[in-house]
Amino acid sequence: MNLKKEILVCQHRTCYKDGSSKVLQAFKSEHLAGIVVTGCGCLGLCGSGPIVLVTDEQVYYWHIKPQNVSAIVKQHFKGGKVVKSLLHKRLHSDPQEFD
Numbered sequence: 213m214n215l216k217k218e219i220l221v222c223q224h225r226t227c228y229k230d231g232s233s234k235v236l237q238a239f240k241s242e243h244l245a246g247i248v249v250t251g252c253g254c255l256g257l258c259g260s261g262p263i264v265l266v267t268d269e270q271v272y273y274w275h276i277k278p279q280n281v282s283a284i285v286k287q288h289f290k291g292g293k294v295v296k297s298l299l300h301k302r303l304h305s306d307p308q309e310f311d
Contacts, residue, residue, distance in 0.1 A: 224254035227261030
């Protein structure tokens with residue numbers, strides 16, 4: 213099964229209040245070929261946002277600011293390595309899982 217590459221950026225209450233609309237715009241401005249960038253409803257991680265989910269890999273990034281987007285794009289989507297410092301620490305308690 214071939215899953216499409218998709219980035220979800222939570223736009224629900226707390227994430228939105230914490231600036232997720234600017235994070236969504238930052239990802240969209242990167243014009244990532246072959247990757248769909250979408251705003252979404254609650255991802256169930258309120259208080260950890262803004263949350264960014266890379267759906268096909270089930271990678272959750274937390275507390276993302278617009279200035280983090282270029283690092284995620286460069287390292288994760290162009291370099292093939294997750295940005296360990298931005299991984300959601302409760303969901304990815306062992307960042308070595310990505311080595």
